[in-house]
Amino acid sequence: MFDFKPIRKKSPWILHYNAGSCNGCDIEILACLSPKYDIERFGVINTGNPKQSDVFLVTGPVTFRSRERLIELYTQMPEPKVVMAVGSCTCTGGVFRDMYNVEDGLDRYIPVDVYVPGCASSPELIIDGLVKALEILESKTKEIEKPFKLFRNETNKDGVVNRRNSALKVGEEIDDEEN
Amino acid sequence: MKKTINIPIGSQHIALLEPVRFKFECENEKIVGVGSDVGFVHRGIEKACTTKFKFDGIGYVVARVCGLCAITHSMTYTASIEKLIGGEITQKAKYLRILLLELDRVHSHMLCLSHTCENAGFEAMFMRIMGDREDIMEIQELITGNRVQFDYISIGGVNRDIDAAQAKNILAKLELLKHKVLGYIDEFTNNWSLSLKFKGIGVLTLDDAYRFNTIGPLARASGLQADVRNEIDYLPYDEVGFNMQTHSDGDINARNLVRLSELLNSIEMCNNILEGLPEGEIFTKLKGKPKGDTVVRFEAPRGELMYYVKGNGSAMLDRVRIKTPTFSSIPAFSHVFMGADYADAPAILASFDPCLSCTAK
Incomplete structure (x- = not known):
């Protein structure tokens, strides 16, 4: 059988979903893909397809209407997968905490592996978080491949x-x- | 038998930065019906402004309505509070506010241009403009300390001053950027492949622009003279060399060219401000609580932004109403999609530069 493991390690594909963010973190993720920060040197491609992605980047405090789509996207992603919460409001709710249409953070709905703080998270922080996420992805891969x-x-x-x-x-x- | 096919875009799609759902009803390649759903990112900021936060902090809360035009949101709110309290700020603070508003417009327009190119399939131009956009982000970080969401404007003035060395550095960067923008104008006017994707596509005529009450670059690309910077007197736009940029074609190419000439105009304004920055304090302490109601308008990168603020003399406000540019343009969006090819839909959508987190608040 074709061995996917070395390829997955070199080129993790990311899926980006905006769950009610102010666009600040989204344009910083876009800036990460641009020539100055260029996370494509880690083999990262922004893909719109959940079934081909390894890292799930979520921005924004989860709003009521986006939570179903969020969980749908999460369940469609194949194992092993890593979830990154980008931005202060994604980690805890931030300035939007206790507003009537907001769920106060991502980890109330799906398990989060890496928290990236900042309003808005700077590209350097996002890259740091992504490198951390790759380590977690590798350890999760090893965990899955253990025979039982x-x-x-x-x-x-x-x-x-x-x-x-x-x-x-x-x-x-x-x-x-x-x- | 039904002859049309329904194709949804969104709410999560690679061509979209934000969750919005369009339902296109297509007959072969042509779009014959459009339905849109924009409320995915509604957070309830207007309500929180009257229940959770005091009036002096709301300037930083409403900046989180939208990350791209954050400074315009806090500017409009601050101007309305200053109008209610009745204080006067210094001339230097006004000039610094215009400087940041125009820098924000430059980076927002560059993002829109690059995104339009990407959705039309021109990946190299996307990378080129995004790479050059970092110059502006560096300038913003130099002045305010943060790349996006710089809480620069506060009630009574601005939070940071710039010194002569910084001004020199910024002027040099803006000079470089100006030549790059001239290069884009050459590319957008003369590139044959881009003309296939942009010229004559997604046309909004002048009559329709009047009829649908469009604003911002969308209206100016159709020849409508609509720019709030021309009509307000809170900030001295006439002193810094503002010129309204219009075009008559109304297609995607016209919108791009209007944005490009606005880039040049904004860079010129920034140059004028930095060269003729008046001396003085940057902050005046204003006392009092807002009482009464007022309406303040400003030109965000996407068009007119309007705030209605009502105070009752205490620290909590009675009402904050935000009317955002994309909200006013949605009828025009739906009209332009009619009769267009489905393959052009992502490029047309990007050329509107929609901001859904503004719209849903």
Whole structure:
């Protein structure tokens, strides 16, 4: 089978979603893609397709109407994926905290791996956060590729092989004492 | 049998910076119906201005309505509070405010031009303009300390002064930028591939511009003389060399050329300000609480921005109403899309330079 792992490490694709931001962080993300900061040297491409992306960049405190789309995009992204909250208002709600149409931050809805502060986050900070996100992406990849057992060993009682209850439930681990 | 196909753009799309949803009803390649939905980023800032924040802090809150024209928002709010309190600010503060307003206009117009090129498929021009835009961001960082969302204007004046060395540095950078803009004008006028994408596409006629009450570069590209900088007297725009830029074609190319000539005019204004900056204080302490109501208008990069502020003599305001430029232009947007090719839709949309976070507030 074709080995995707080295390629994913070299070229993480980002998906950008504006969940109610003021455009400040969005234009700084755009500035990151421009020649001065140029995150394309890390192999980063801004893609509009969630099914091909590895890093999810979210800006803005999550508004009521954008949250469904946010979660839809998050669930459509394949594992392993990293979520970056860009901007103060994405991390905590910031100046928009407690406004009536705002959900006070991204981590109430989806798990966040990297928080990038600043209003607006400067391109240097975003690049720092992205490099951090790449490390997390790599460790998540390793975690996924670790082999694990789906079944317990069958029990052998009086010459009768019994495979009942040998399938593991989701998230269940095998105790070392049993095997 | 139904003959039309519905194609949605948004709310998340690679050609869009912000969440907006357009539903295009297409017959073969032609667009015959448009529906738009702009409310994805509504946060409730108007309500929070009357319940959460005191009047002296709202200038920094309304800057977060929009990151691109943040300075115009805080300028308009500050002007309305100064009108209600009845204080006079120094001439130097007024000049510094114009300087930042025009620098903001330059970087916003450059972003729009580069985005129009990208959506028309000209990636190299996008990179070129975005790279040159960093000069302006550096100037803004030098003056105010932040690239975007510089809380520069406060009630009574501005927060930072510039010295002679900074002014010299900025003048040198603006001189460089001026030559780059002249290069863009050459490219936008003479490049054959760009003319295929821009000339005669997305036309808004002068009659329609009147009928739909358009504002900003969209109206000026159709030949409508609509610029608030010509009509206000809070800031001395007539002293710094403001000229209204208009064009008569009304297509995407005309909008680009209007923006480019406004770039040159804004750079000239910045030069004039830096060379003839008056001496004096930058900040006057104004006392009192706002009472009564007022309407103040300013020219944001996208058109007229209007604030209605009502105070009752206490620290909390009764009402803050924000009318933003993109909101007024949405009927014209829908009209221009009718009859255009679907393939041109992203470029037409970018040429309007819509700001949805302004619109939804």
